[in-house]
Amino acid sequence: MALVNFENFSFISSTKKILSNINIEVEEGDFVLFCGPSGSGKTTLLSNVKKELIPTGKFKGKVTYDSIDIEDLDDNQSATDIGFLFQNPDSQLVTDTVIQEIAFPLENIGMPTEDIRNRVAEMTAFFCIDNILYKNVNELSGGQKQLVNLCSLLVLKPKLLLLDEPTSQLDPIASYDFLTILRRLNEEFSITIMITEHSVDNIFPFVDRVVFLKDGSVKYFSDTQTMVQKAIKDDIFKFYLPDVSKVNFLLSEKYPKLKDEKIALSVREGRKLLNKISNDLEVFPKKEKTLLNDDYPFLDNDELIKSNGLYFAYDKANIILKDIELSIRQGEFLGIIGGNGTGKTTLIQLLAGLLKPIKGKISRKRGIKSAYLYQNPMIHFSKEKVKQEFLLNDETDLNNEVIELLRLFNIEHLLDQNPYDCSGGEQQKIAIVKALIKKPDVLILDEPTKGLDPLSKYSLAKKLQTLQNNGLTIVMASHDLSFVANYCHRCIMLFDGGIQVDNNPKEIFAENNFYTTFVNRLVKDYIPDGVVLDDVKEKWDL
Amino acid sequence: MRMTKIHPITYIIYYVILILFAFLFTNPYYNLTYAVCILILIRIQGIQKEFKGSIKGFLIMGAMIAIINPLTSYQGVTRIYLWNNYFITLESVIYGVILSFCLILMLLAFTSFNKAVSYQDLLYVFSKKFPTVSIIMVMALRFIPLLSYRLEEINRLHNFENGNSDKKGFVNKIKNLVSGLIVMISWTFEESMITAKSMKARGYKTAKRTSYLFYRINRIDVIFISFTIVTAILSVLGLIYGNGRITIYPTINFSFSQFPLDVYYLSFLLLLLPLIYLEIKEEMVWH
Numbered sequence: 001m002a003l004v005n006f007e008n009f010s011f012i013s014s015t016k017k018i019l020s021n022i023n024i025e026v027e028e029g030d031f032v033l034f035c036g037p038s039g040s041g042k043t044t045l046l047s048n049v050k051k052e053l054i055p056t057g058k059f060k061g062k063v064t065y066d067s068i069d070i071e072d073l074d075d076n077q078s079a080t081d082i083g084f085l086f087q088n089p090d091s092q093l094v095t096d097t098v099i100q101e102i103a104f105p106l107e108n109i110g111m112p113t114e115d116i117r118n119r120v121a122e123m124t125a126f127f128c129i130d131n132i133l134y135k136n137v138n139e140l141s142g143g144q145k146q147l148v149n150l151c152s153l154l155v156l157k158p159k160l161l162l163l164d165e166p167t168s169q170l171d172p173i174a175s176y177d178f179l180t181i182l183r184r185l186n187e188e189f190s191i192t193i194m195i196t197e198h199s200v201d202n203i204f205p206f207v208d209r210v211v212f213l214k215d216g217s218v219k220y221f222s223d224t225q226t227m228v229q230k231a232i233k234d235d236i237f238k239f240y241l242p243d244v245s246k247v248n249f250l251l252s253e254k255y256p257k258l259k260d261e262k263i264a265l266s267v268r269e270g271r272k273l274l275n276k277i278s279n280d281l282e283v284f285p286k287k288e289k290t291l292l293n294d295d296y297p298f299l300d301n302d303e304l305i306k307s308n309g310l311y312f313a314y315d316k317a318n319i320i321l322k323d324i325e326l327s328i329r330q331g332e333f334l335g336i337i338g339g340n341g342t343g344k345t346t347l348i349q350l351l352a353g354l355l356k357p358i359k360g361k362i363s364r365k366r367g368i369k370s371a372y373l374y375q376n377p378m379i380h381f382s383k384e385k386v387k388q389e390f391l392l393n394d395e396t397d398l399n400n401e402v403i404e405l406l407r408l409f410n411i412e413h414l415l416d417q418n419p420y421d422c423s424g425g426e427q428q429k430i431a432i433v434k435a436l437i438k439k440p441d442v443l444i445l446d447e448p449t450k451g452l453d454p455l456s457k458y459s460l461a462k463k464l465q466t467l468q469n470n471g472l473t474i475v476m477a478s479h480d481l482s483f484v485a486n487y488c489h490r491c492i493m494l495f496d497g498g499i500q501v502d503n504n505p506k507e508i509f510a511e512n513n514f515y516t517t518f519v520n521r522l523v524k525d526y527i528p529d530g531v532v533l534d535d536v537k538e539k540w541d542l
Numbered sequence: 543m544r545m546t547k548i549h550p551i552t553y554i555i556y557y558v559i560l561i562l563f564a565f566l567f568t569n570p571y572y573n574l575t576y577a578v579c580i581l582i583l584i585r586i587q588g589i590q591k592e593f594k595g596s597i598k599g600f601l602i603m604g605a606m607i608a609i610i611n612p613l614t615s616y617q618g619v620t621r622i623y624l625w626n627n628y629f630i631t632l633e634s635v636i637y638g639v640i641l642s643f644c645l646i647l648m649l650l651a652f653t654s655f656n657k658a659v660s661y662q663d664l665l666y667v668f669s670k671k672f673p674t675v676s677i678i679m680v681m682a683l684r685f686i687p688l689l690s691y692r693l694e695e696i697n698r699l700h701n702f703e704n705g706n707s708d709k710k711g712f713v714n715k716i717k718n719l720v721s722g723l724i725v726m727i728s729w730t731f732e733e734s735m736i737t738a739k740s741m742k743a744r745g746y747k748t749a750k751r752t753s754y755l756f757y758r759i760n761r762i763d764v765i766f767i768s769f770t771i772v773t774a775i776l777s778v779l780g781l782i783y784g785n786g787r788i789t790i791y792p793t794i795n796f797s798f799s800q801f802p803l804d805v806y807y808l809s810f811l812l813l814l815l816p817l818i819y820l821e822i823k824e825e826m827v828w829h
Contacts, residue, residue: 053739053743080745088736092737092740095684100680104741105745110749382725
């Protein structure tokens with residue numbers, strides 16, 4: 001019998017239809033992934049399974065949990081049996097210390113002190129966070145925060161976990177760790193999991209079933225194998241497949257031998273397939289290691305920003321950046337990567353001029369302007385309507401240049417909305433356009449792809465490329481390795497407060513074994529320099 | 543980590559008595575004893591840093607009281623003429639000095655209290671009777687640093703953007719400040735909706751709240767409390783019989799040669815010692 005059951009469920013908010021005719025059955029112990037462009041109703045769908053979070057609106061059909069209508073669930077049962085994890089690790093933390101946060105739900109349901117302590121002890125030992133119990137939550141990294149949030153749900157011993165893009169704000173390593181924990185919970189404790197995610201490379205190999213949502217209705221709903229077969233032919237959902245599967249499809253078109261094999265979802269499966277046709281595949285030698293050399297088209301351009309022996313720290317004990325020597329040239333698209341807390345944001349804020357170095361010097365070419373975009377675009381908005389955000393000094397109407405930018409970014413239809421009501425991708429675009437109105441020479445972006453769905457990411461990349469072709473210099477800090485590999489011309493990896501590598505992104509990822517793209521992990525033995533899908537296509541002529 | 547676990551209620555009772563006594567006793571010998579003991583306590587509690595930070599403010603405030611009192615109060619018989627007909631009285635000078643000294647002592651006792659009783663302990667005491675107050679306290683502790691951090695970020699961005707457009711001047715500064723606050727408020731409202739949802743989703747208000755904090759009343763608490771009460775009662779008795787307090791108005795009846803060495807003074811001294819004793823005992827373990 002199904003644990004969660006959507007029967008002909010439709011949901012209409014005050015203005016528009018968000019979900020229509022949903023029929024989904026989730027068995028106990030299932031791991032179900034929900035994908036779809038932003039605005040397709042994923043979050044609304046999950047919220048309708050949690051009594052406390054049901055949004056206001058009209059609905060038809062019904063959703064049941066354990067054969068009981070969600071609305072009729074007992075308060076206590078709904079709170080303990082069904083856990084809901086939100087996207088942003090920060091905004092769902094309620095208290096100041098880790099232990100207080102984990103104990104919070106147990107205190108809410110009125111559990112005796114002794115039992116609370118037992119459960120907290122058990123859970124924190126299982127997750128190895130007993131050493132941070134008394135830390136202030138503001139001192140934790142994003143990954144740790146999300147782990148604390150998860151712990152705070154698990155102490156209630158839930159049977160069903162609903163997770164709304166839980167890893168979208170985390171760096172790749174933290175998000176991989178987080179997903180591994182989910183997998184353990186599912187496998188070892190048979191906790192049913194319903195999760196929405198945008199980047200599927202890590203999660204696809206271990207989910208049972210996938211639901212692809214589009215415009216509020218279920219487009220596809222099946223197990224992963226069938227799903228990849230269907231989705232690869234879909235214009236939108238082909239973006240939602242793991243890179244490994246995409247390579248697999250390309251290969252099986254050329255080598256019919258692979259047609260009968262299962263589609264590879266993980267790197268392991270992918271490499272097994274490659275081994276099957278290894279005789280037919282051309283193996284390329286590893287290129288000589290090169291530095292940013294003569295091929296690099298921007299080497300002779302003007303230096304716009306140059307830093308000499310840059311140091312930065314908030315206190316004596318931990319110096320964030322040490323001796324940074326960097327020059328940014330006209331027209332470059334520079335990506336800055338590195339683990340959490342290595343100082344990516346600090347470095348770009350220094351380059352932009354938001355922060356002042358404690359030692360060293362930053363020189364900028366005379367008269368250049370830079371624009372800086374925060375990770376969270378909300379910080380850039382202060383007006384009621386999007387249109388007002390774009391008006392400069394007492395203008396009453398938008399000028400032609402702005403309208404052109406709006407067209408480029410496809411956000412003309414948002415002008416009369418409140419910026420806070422726009423989706424994450426739209427907010428990102430609005431913030432970029434707002435920055436571009438001032439005609440900067442250098443555009444500095446902090447994690448612009450955070451929380452974007454694959455399609456918006458792709459369209460953002462195209463826009464950035466257009467801008468770059470028009471002569472704009474772009475500097476971007478990012479966790480998104482495949483985005484950097486695909487679109488940046490130069491990449492810097494920060495480690496231990498310094499610049500570890502400064503090179504062509506392909507060169508960097510080809511050298512790395514772990515901190516690299518999925519495509520590279522797959523084809524490393526055949527094409528050492530193959531970092532993105534296009535490299536593989538080109539080399540193997542697919 | 544401390545090895546002597548004292549119930550927060552014990553601490554609270556003890557410190558309340560200590561803080562009250564800072565005002566009740568005005569005999570300079572009592573005050574000096576108090577000062578020496580509380581300074582030793584602060585030293586062993588290891589809060590010299592906080593102490594150094596706050597003592598300056600305390601001293602300035604004390605000095606102001608000592609100066610303002612004689613300027614506003616003309617009680618007392620010993621007149622000191624400053625110029626022409628303008629005079630102040632010796633008694634009101636002394637009263638001001640003693641008053642400000644007592645105030646400083648009280649603040650020192652409070653500093654020590656802050657170290658001894660963490661807010662978690664306070665929370666425990668509150669959460670039994672006022673569960674809502676305690677959760678509001680915890681949330682405030684989480685959100686105040688978060689908001690100040692956000693405001694800092696916003697200001698940084700605004701300074702940056704305005705530096706670009708070369709707009710200066712008072713009106714613009716105010717405008718920027720206001721727009722910064724608007725950003726912070728709307729941002730925070732947006733996020734607090736999620737906080738509220740997350741609280742609701744985790745069963746907030748489904749039952750009467752309990753607390754994970756847990757303390758037992760131990761033997762040490764009983765001993766500590768009885769000791770405090772006995773010595774405090776003796777000291778108050780002394781106060782009733784006229785020991786430990788001096789009369790200032792209209793004339794001062796105090797001379798430094800009368801050292802008040804009696805049972806009342808000794809019990810006052812003993813009252814100040816238990817925490818020092820416990821802290822030293824704790825230190826001894828490590829040496």
